Amino acid sequence: MGRGGGTPIESEELKRELESHFVAGQFFLVASGLTTLTKGNYQLGDWDDLTKVLIRAYPQDLVSLVFQDARYLTTITNEMKVRSIEADFMCKVERNGETFILHIEFQKNSDTHMGERTWQYNSATTIVEKMKVYSFVIYLTESGTIDEPPYRTALEGGESIHTFDYQNILLWEMSPEILKQKGLGALLPLLPLTKGAKSARDTVARDMIQGLREAGKDDLLPLGYTVLGLVYKTEDDKQAIRRIIAMFAGKLEDSWYYQEVIEQGRQQGIEQGIEQGIEQGRQQGIEQTLRSMLFRFIETRFPDLLPLARQEAERSTTPVALTAKVDKLLTAKTSEEARQALQES
Template sequence: MSYETRPQTYDETIRILEKKDYRGIAEFILPSVKEADEISLEHTKLSVPDMREMDFLAKINMNKESFILHIEFETVYKSNAQMMKRMLRYYTYIKWHNDLPIYQVLMVLKKPVNVKNIKGSFESTVQGLEIMKYNYKVIKAYEIDKNEILSQKSIVFYPLRVFMKHDGETEKEHILECLSVVEKIEDTDYYFLTVECLKKIYQTSEYEEFVEEEIYMSSALYKEPYEKGREEGLQEGETKTLARTTIKFLIKKFGIIPDDLKESIQKLDATTLEIIIDNILEYESLDQIKKYIR
């Protein structure tokens, strides 16, 4: 069986876990939250084109204090500068939309290859004037003993145990142990998500033979793509069909058409393709088609 990852699958892992137990995520990341009077999820989508959707955002009411808890889970940590800019931009937009104190946490899942010291703060001073002090909490998942998750019964973090410290175990033993733990959970989505996390750190040959196909395939997440993926898949399928139809009609009308034009047509959106098809009888040359190519 092939365990090829759908592009959106891992990106949605945290959001699926969040739906299952968002309070459990918040309490593990910030233990004092166990005393919270109320925890409510906040909207994580930002109306900024080049910004990723935030992983976790919740409003906490605790001991007469209200604040926002923002958590990012990172597998590919490239540099301190890049991460700080991203976290600061998140902070700015959260603050803009919700004027409450913000507690930010970055959980680094995989140990960075080229960064020896992960930083979570910086200071800015100009001409002796202190402009800014900014910091967020950094949690290194790869330094957490995976058995700590079991002892705390933090089930929502079971799939992420694959990233954690496993002293005294070979990689094979580690993979088998992580899978055996979620195999016992009635909700097979946890097994599915554990396999998705394994794909992030191991080659297929290192884990595939240990996966119980019956359990993996019984998950609702395997049977049905995530909502976002399903919508994108339908849109992609519709667009591909329209592109093939457009090319077929153009060949019938003009004969052979250049390969570069075919490729450009295949990149057009569904609306544009429908316009071309609707007006196919009116075109007198391929140059009239090129006006739709940007």
């Protein structure tokens, strides 16, 4: 089994992928919202974690959403930690012969200070990088009053000091057809957040799963299942989505992993054994998604290091360790820097 014509997945990796798909499909049955998951120092507690995984895995898809004719060059998010300012996503892009910095913030809820915060990120980056910076704010769910651009500061007498322009993108006003366009496949997990998705549950779920598979982005299925669970929460929703997932992946209840979780709970005499088993499975699903990200990045940028990447990824047994490696790799400019990032503990 391979992804998008890439290197075949080894048996152990395939095992983990099947586990992650199963657990993510069960996720929405035991949580009505994104339950905080704590393992070591890693927490999956909000929508930011979902969007950051998408960004790290497929930055070009996000770039293409806001600028169809722009080409992703390199991520600089981790380099731009100025005091308490830490943006969601910043990267250098090339568009029509011009190189500039693209800045994107993700917001789940309304924030009356969003314009000011975006201006701070933009200004600090402009000063440090000495490059033009273009900012977007992507709102995931409809909630409260949106802080509309431009952001202005002025004296009490009305004299203007700063006028800063940026763009808002409201996913609930975006046609689902936009995310179905070629080149945006990695954004399909966000399909349940688009216009009309609430009343088109079955179509949205099928289109998302089928689209990810056709785009060769099976590694994002766990995230897609999670978003489905966050949007569609009623018992009827759960049963319907469960049937749709089963259509594509076989009945979840027949999974050997599901049976092992139940048996483990019985053997240990834990009344809530299945919930604990699913909790452990979520951890494995997160780890698998991070490993997939790491392999895809290395295969694209430094293919000669792929064997080393597989070896080091197996040694990194927690999401914290894997996330640290991915973050360091994103700043690697040479093969040697990438090698060092992989080998650092």
